[in-house]
Amino acid sequence: MKTSGNRSLFGLALTLATAIAQSATPTEAPRPKLIVMVVVDQYSADLFNEYRPLYKEGLKQLATGVVFPRGHQSHAATETCPGHSTILTGARPARTGIIANEWQTPKQAYEANGQTTHEVYCAKDPATQAVTPKYLKVSTLGDRMHAANSKAKIAAVAGKDRAATMLAGHDTDTMTLWWNGKKFETYANARLPKGIDAVNAAAEKSMRTDVPVDMHAACRSRANAVTFESGVQIGVETSEENYSAWRASSAFDAAVLDAALLVLDEEELGRGEQTDLLAIGFSATDYVGHRYGAGGIEMCTQQMRLDALIGRLVDRLDHVGVPYVIALTADHGGVDVPERNKQQGAGQAKRLELELYPAQMSKYVAEKLRLKGPAILGNFFTPDIYFSDAIPKNLRARAIAIARQRYEASDSVELVMSWEELNKIPAPTGLVDEWTLQQRARASFDPERSGSLVVLTKPFVTPLPPPTKTGRDYIAGHATPWGYDRRVPILFWWPGIRGFEQPIAVESVDIMPTLAGLIGLEIPEGDIDGHALDLSRAEQ
Known part of the structure; x- marks a missing residue:
């Protein structure tokens, strides 16, 4: 996507649906410093x-x-x-590679705090525990x-x-x-x-x-x-x-x-x-x-x-x-x-049953296949499910099938997809509020980092246990x-703005190209998923 270098501060005139540069008539207002x-x-x-x-x-x-x-x-x-x-x-995360706060690397183990782990935190090197943006x-x-x-x-x-x-x-x-x-x-x-x-x-x-x-x-x-x-x-x-x-x-x-x-x-x-x-x-x-x-x-x-x-x-x-x-x-x-x-009227609201948490599901699969070690990695329930690389190759498909069947049998689960199924889905397009669940999952999918299964719970299901101490335990969540969990406000403001409200569904990925347009910064076409939002009506 390209934005013109000859724009006034608030003369951006890009439409939502296009990534083609358009020129705007300069005004006396300077670009933002x-x-x-x-x-x-x-x-x-x-x-x-x-x-x-x-x-x-x-x-x-x-x-x-x-x-x-x-x-x-x-x-x-x-x-x-x-x-x-x-x-x-x-x-989107499918492009940024940041598919979660943490993900597992079944083929790679790390030593952290005296323990062996396969977990990678999105902003830390697992070997040194130093904060880094490298992922x-x-x-x-x-x-x-x-x-x-x-x-x-x-x-x-x-x-x-x-x-x-x-x-x-x-x-x-x-x-x-x-x-x-x-x-x-x-x-x-x-x-x-x-x-x-x-x-x-x-x-x-x-x-x-x-x-x-x-x-x-x-x-x-x-x-x-x-x-x-x-x-x-x-x-x-x-x-x-x-x-x-x-x-x-x-x-x-x-x-x-x-x-x-x-x-x-x-x-x-x-x-x-x-x-x-x-x-x-x-x-x-x-x-x-x-x-x-x-x-x-x-x-x-x-x-x-x-x-x-x-x-x-x-x-x-x-x-x-x-x-x-x-x-x-x-x-x-x-x-x-x-x-x-x-x-308050959401009768389906509930907490996720413990049998679907990684430790319990891992034990269930391991017992079914008589495995000596854990079958599933991780400590907390997340949509991405990772299977241990220690599972014998001839049993891996069965382990995934056993877990999938148990997830799908739960009345807390809306949809289960495999890595292979998600990998075949094209990048989502169209109005973001009308995407299917499969498209939403695809926007989070990275073939290098995603799990073997992705499990999506039903609405108002919270994968956290009840609290035992006020102000300490997590008792509500998102993810x-x-x-x-998906809807967020997006606001732009500057002194002297002529404001307006647009109820159309837009994405957080539209923010960066919008700001880039305001300062005349060119973004190569195909580099991003977002589109610049038209703020021309708000021009001073």
């Missing part, structure tokens, strides 16, 4: 639409820009790493910007290493920061901002301060308690224990913003002749969703705090005084806990091919 890409982990389109009337600060302001309320992470494996890999590459198979917007102009400054700051690396790209000399559980860090031998010690100290103090959370007043009507058999309760108005997990609070997002604003100032982003890029990944919404679900007072309070933080970001950008563009989206959506969903 700074692109700010904001990604909110687990910020579903459902959350955006539910809380949009309550936003009063930053998110309210961004919602006056160009709004695509039915954006999609189009693939089936709706997890953090695959989702982030699509946003600034313009490519990303394609270039990011930042990679392309820096290749076109070596003076372009690229920075990414996020709450998770996999978010920061997927947004920043392959150049480990960029200012790429992530929270490691104790402090913000970067790649080995890469530099840190001079003021990062103060940010880390403030974050550590916040993390060690055990203060009851004052639930937002606008959220009290959403207090909907759910009590589990263990006695764990969520959805209550206030509790000191509820936010004892610091990452599941707005304080975590505030620390990420502090680090991002530090980078903005120290690197003087947007203040040179070139266009710079700052990507920010907020993770607290995801942790709140996992620990308390998406439907209670905890998520509501998180949304109100996030709104204020985005307002703080916009204020600082205005203070910098350079032309800028903000884009905002999410890596995936999420679903509420099945217990509350069942109370399914269903709409609540």
